Amino acid sequence: MTVVLGPNRYGKAETRLVRVTRDGGVHHLKDLNVSTALSGDMEDTHLTGDNSAVLPTDTQKNTVYAFARRHGVDQIEEFALLLARHHVGSQPSIRHARVEIEEYSWDRITPAGDPGDRRHSFVRSGAGVRTCVVHHDADGRTTVVSGLADLTVMNTTGSEFHGFARDEYTTLAPATDRILATAVTARWRHASPDPPPGGSYAESHAEVRRCLLEAFAQTHSLSLQQTLYAMGRRALETRPEICEVRLALPNRHHFPVDLEPFGLDNPGEVFYAADRPYGLIEGAVLSEGAPGAGFAWD
Incomplete structure (x- = not known):
């Protein structure tokens, strides 16, 4: 050997x-x-x-x-x-x-009232x-990948999950109105190692972040996968200086608490926030024709 x-x-x-x-x-x-x-x-x-x-x-x-x-x-x-x-x-x-x-x-x-801050x-x-x-x-050869991490976001409605595959171990009930929460990790590859238009990485970062947040808020989600794609697509369609977005979205599950033993109803108001285990949705969204091979990410 x-x-x-x-x-x-x-x-x-x-x-x-x-x-x-x-x-x-x-x-x-x-x-x-x-x-x-x-x-x-x-x-x-x-x-x-x-x-x-x-x-x-x-x-x-x-x-x-x-x-x-x-x-x-x-x-x-x-x-x-x-x-x-x-x-x-x-x-x-x-x-x-x-x-x-x-x-x-x-x-x-x-502070309020501080004349000079x-x-x-x-x-x-x-x-x-x-x-x-x-x-x-x-x-x-140079690769520049910008990103963000630990950006926690939540939609308190406008999220569903149903019609999924089932087997003998499936117990999850379909959901037509649920909380959707995640801690976004996003990375986006610049099409060129040169500075973005205007020379400002700060502006580029702020605008990509805005696109991700707006897409999360404006997408009526049938799955977190659908939301992931919508977020990546919004950033790519808006910011020509980037050519690929990679997202990792852990599903921060919020389960309604059963209050019937206490003689109370729960019309979607009281939840238990579970930290683990959690679903983890990951994916890449690319501009059509973007070079995909030979670029270092990690």
Whole structure:
């Protein structure tokens, strides 16, 4: 039997970075989780322990902090591109870099009656986590994937689920009016590694997010799968800079509570929110003709 080394990469995971930009008395906050992974001519370190081609993961961490000071942090896609291109260009042994960033949102606190507002006070936002993954290799191929996670949404009506397949183990009753709730994880691939029209990843992200939310709210859902497709389709039809959307939608089940033992009715008002197990609906929606092969997502 012949044993060979397969695909491999290494890096520094979850480097926590908080960058404060001090614009006079007004402070701006960026709160990031940065993960880098490098691959290339790394056979010797696996086979013989020769580390001469290995850029330490500690160096990757230090680069995040140094670049945050030297270049600042504006759009996470741009910061990820900067890091990825640097690592590929810095060492001949590195052929590919992957940079993943999560951004946690903070809102400025503005107390009532404060004449100057609190220019340095913030509260953690519940608007979900902004994400991106950038891949860049030594041949100049670049993929930019933006996204969001933990965006919790709910429709308290306008959702059904019936007409499904049955077997001897099926006990689920058909539903013609149910709560539909999910915590959206969405990722969308940019058609080009160049900045979006107008050069603003922030505007592009905000508009894709708006499309996803509006489609969720406006779709009378016969299944969560139908809602997933409607969300992806709305984003693709509205935003020409993206060519593929991938969604993961866990079904956050809400079950009506039986109140008859207490002599009470329950006309769709009292529910038990179950955290597990849950249905998990995943899918991709693509623009017709969009290139689908050879693009790195993960």
